[in-house]
Amino acid sequence: MDDWAILELLVYFTGSLIALTQSVVFAHYYRLFRRDHLLLWSLSFFALAIYLGAAGTSLLLMSKLASAHPLRLVISCISLMAAYLQVVSLVLGTIAIWRTQRWTRKQISIALALACLVGVCTGLAYAFDPGSSQQRMFLRVGLRYLVTGVAALSMGVAIARRWPRGRLGQQLTAIALCVYGLDLLHVFSGYVAQTIGTPLWPWFRQTSLLSLITQIFIGYGLVIWLLENERDRAESATDAAERLRLFDQLTGLPNRSQMLDHLGHQMQHAQGAALLLVRLDNLGNIAVASGMDGVDVALASSAERIEEIARANGLVAARPGADHFAVHGAGFGADGGAQRVAEQILAALSLPLFWSGRDLALEASVGIALAPRDARTADALQSCAEMARARAHRDGAMRYRFYAPDLDAEAKSRLALQSELRTAFANSEFRLEFQPILDGWSLEICGFEALVRWHHPQRGRLLPDAFIHELEPLGLIEALDKWVIEQACLAARNWQRADHEPLTVAVNVSAHSFQRREFAAMIDAILERTGLRAACLEIEIIESIALEHPERAALSIDRLREIGVRVMLDDFGTGFSSLKHLRQLPFDGLKIDHSFVVDVLIDPRDAAIVRAMLALAHSLGLEVVAEGIETAAQLAWFQAAGCDRLQGFHFHRSMEQQAVIELLQLHPPVATPPVAQDIVL
Ligand code: C2E
Ligand code: CA
Ligand code: CA
Numbered sequence: 001m002d003d004w005a006i007l008e009l010l011v012y013f014t015g016s017l018i019a020l021t022q023s024v025v026f027a028h029y030y031r032l033f034r035r036d037h038l039l040l041w042s043l044s045f046f047a048l049a050i051y052l053g054a055a056g057t058s059l060l061l062m063s064k065l066a067s068a069h070p071l072r073l074v075i076s077c078i079s080l081m082a083a084y085l086q087v088v089s090l091v092l093g094t095i096a097i098w099r100t101q102r103w104t105r106k107q108i109s110i111a112l113a114l115a116c117l118v119g120v121c122t123g124l125a126y127a128f129d130p131g132s133s134q135q136r137m138f139l140r141v142g143l144r145y146l147v148t149g150v151a152a153l154s155m156g157v158a159i160a161r162r163w164p165r166g167r168l169g170q171q172l173t174a175i176a177l178c179v180y181g182l183d184l185l186h187v188f189s190g191y192v193a194q195t196i197g198t199p200l201w202p203w204f205r206q207t208s209l210l211s212l213i214t215q216i217f218i219g220y221g222l223v224i225w226l227l228e229n230e231r232d233r234a235e236s237a238t239d240a241a242e243r244l245r246l247f248d249q250l251t252g253l254p255n256r257s258q259m260l261d262h263l264g265h266q267m268q269h270a271q272g273a274a275l276l277l278v279r280l281d282n283l284g285n286i287a288v289a290s291g292m293d294g295v296d297v298a299l300a301s302s303a304e305r306i307e308e309i310a311r312a313n314g315l316v317a318a319r320p321g322a323d324h325f326a327v328h329g330a331g332f333g334a335d336g337g338a339q340r341v342a343e344q345i346l347a348a349l350s351l352p353l354f355w356s357g358r359d360l361a362l363e364a365s366v367g368i369a370l371a372p373r374d375a376r377t378a379d380a381l382q383s384c385a386e387m388a389r390a391r392a393h394r395d396g397a398m399r400y401r402f403y404a405p406d407l408d409a410e411a412k413s414r415l416a417l418q419s420e421l422r423t424a425f426a427n428s429e430f431r432l433e434f435q436p437i438l439d440g441w442s443l444e445i446c447g448f449e450a451l452v453r454w455h456h457p458q459r460g461r462l463l464p465d466a467f468i469h470e471l472e473p474l475g476l477i478e479a480l481d482k483w484v485i486e487q488a489c490l491a492a493r494n495w496q497r498a499d500h501e502p503l504t505v506a507v508n509v510s511a512h513s514f515q516r517r518e519f520a521a522m523i524d525a526i527l528e529r530t531g532l533r534a535a536c537l538e539i540e541i542i543e544s545i546a547l548e549h550p551e552r553a554a555l556s557i558d559r560l561r562e563i564g565v566r567v568m569l570d571d572f573g574t575g576f577s578s579l580k581h582l583r584q585l586p587f588d589g590l591k592i593d594h595s596f597v598v599d600v601l602i603d604p605r606d607a608a609i610v611r612a613m614l615a616l617a618h619s620l621g622l623e624v625v626a627e628g629i630e631t632a633a634q635l636a637w638f639q640a641a642g643c644d645r646l647q648g649f650h651f652h653r654s655m656e657q658q659a660v661i662e663l664l665q666l667h668p669p670v671a672t673p674p675v676a677q678d679i680v681l
Contacts, residue, residue: 594628
């Protein structure tokens with residue numbers, strides 16, 4: 001064995017060891033990152049290790065065994081199979097990086113099987129004709145060099161064509177693959193020369209050393225490429241996290257922190273800035289009617305409409321909260337621009353929005369705050385806009401409002417009220433009073449309406465209008481309703497009329513409690529606990545409850561009637577579609593609102609309406625209560641009109657339980673009812 005042969009042997013075995021190490025490195029990365037190309041590269045370097053090891057062994061055995069010896073044949077087949085496998089898996093792996101679609105297992109298996117087949121066929125071709133002519137050698141080994149060389153060169157060129165700056169891994173791989181490919185083609189040319197009988201050039205044998213070095217560089221290039229890829233992935237994950245931190249996912253609009261940054265910048269660097277805060281007020285109802293998908297559609301479509309208006313006015317849109325949007329901009333607002341934008345937004349949101357066969361009718365409120373007039377920081381400006389918006393919302397649906405300093409005082413006093421309400425429960429500051437309801441014919445007391453009062457430690461006795469609307473946002477309204485029903489039932493247990501006729505107690509119930517599925521069961525349990533007969537309890541609900549969800553209201557009314565509790569429609573005549581609901585919902589009676597009671601004696605049209613109401617109610621078998629009777633004239637009119645029951649200051653104001661008991665003892669049944677004969681209806 002000459003020096004060159006020894007060097008060649010060394011090159012093969014060292015190359016095999018290096019390729020094996022690279023294969024192990026890629027296998028390790030594959031376990032970490034689970035990417036196809038890593039597995040393919042690992043396979044490629046493993047195949048290379050086998051090929052080089054087999055080629056080295058073959059060289060060792062060359063002098064010891066005949067070329068047709070089965071061991072040499074097997075080794076030759078293995079080496080050829082490994083050689084084709086190496087090329088195919090390297091190519092597949094490198095293409096896998098660029099492809100967005102993954103190679104399927106089937107595609108990979110077919111490609112690798114084909115590579116093995118070509119390798120075995122070339123090996124067997126040699127076995128059946130071991131004469132080893134130059135032509136056979138050319139076909140067996142030379143062609144492989146040609147295929148591998150062309151593949152490596154074209155891969156190198158393909159990678160180099162993309163030549164990304166600052167990407168050492170890809171650059172090194174591209175150069176090394178090109179050199180490797182050229183080297184293999186160079187070896188191929190040697191085989192061609194040998195086949196046609198031309199003497200080999202003197203440096204030919206050194207090329208195996210060169211190929212070893214280039215393989216090492218390909219390996220390093222791929223490893224660096226991989227690490228750079230992972231670094232990019234980590235960077236893009238950081239970018240995505242940053243986007244998530246600054247933008248809302250559903251609408252793609254900037255979120256609150258991004259909005260405040262931007263707005264703060266606008267406030268600092270421009271003469272003035274304006275912030276419009278928009279809230280979708282009926283998302284809860286949309287969620288009930290159409291589910292959370294409906295809510296997402298409502299939000300996404302509102303975001304689109306609002307953003308379009310913002311863009312058309314040179315402003316920026318944002319989504320600072322779950323049901324809030326914002327529009328802000330520098331140098332506008334003072335000349336009526338903000339008002340115009342608010343009107344445009346409300347107009348756009350009131351356009352119909354059809355989804356899944358329904359109209360997701362949107363309700364919104366808009367608050368506007370201007371800088372520097374209202375606030376000097378973005379945070380404070382947002383609070384001002386929110387205060388204005390909350391006020392607009394209280395004024396009614398689809399309204400906007402500018403911030404004014406008195407809203408600040410109002411907001412502070414509301415906050416104080418809310419915190420006092422929280423302790424009012426714990427300190428038992430609520431009390432019930434009862435207002436008598438009289439029989440329309442005999443004018444005898446036939447029942448009472450329970451009315452809640454808050455005995456405030458500083459402000460004294462407060463009427464419900466001063467606090468009841470604050471209980472719902474605090475989540476306390478249900479607790480109050482339950483407490484009132486329980487106290488009213490307990491109180492009514494102790495009422496006794498001289499003639500032992502039963503007395504009813506009417507309780508006002510909030511929409512929140514009434515719509516709960518368990519409401520009737522709760523009433524049933526309270527009746528059981530307090531021992532009051534169901535027929536003695538009346539539940540009063542206002543029209544808007546029935547109007548919001550007629551099906552749910554009907555269900556609750558049915559359940560209550562099943563247990564024997566009566567349900568009255570309160571404040572009748574103040575809503576829009578009262579008559580329609582009277583027909584649809586199974587009420588036991590209705591209470592004509594105080595405003596109508598006042599008007600019947602002033603306006604003949606109102607008198608006609610109330611007469612029609614009475615006729616309709618009676619034709620439907622409903623009882624009618626007139627509430628707010630303050631004068632003898634009103635009493636006479638309603639008595640003559642055939643109103644079933646009467647209630648008002650003309651008879652009694654509300655009173656505490658003790659006074660009720662005394663009143664019942666003092667109040668003997670009226671013998672002859674004073675019917676006003678001379679009232680013309
Ligand atoms: P409402 O259900 O219409 O109750 C009747 C209101 O009219 C009571 O006011 C009563 O004091 C008043 N009123 C009675 N007769 C006359 C009259 O002749 N003239 C005038 N001007 N007013 C009269 P109040 O107690 O201030 O209650 C106001 C509203 O607060 C009630 O209206 C009811 O909607 C609500 N409310 C009262 N108590 C409760 C309660 O315990 N729970 C709930 N959820 N709401 C309640
Ligand atoms: Ca009432
Ligand atoms: Ca009422």
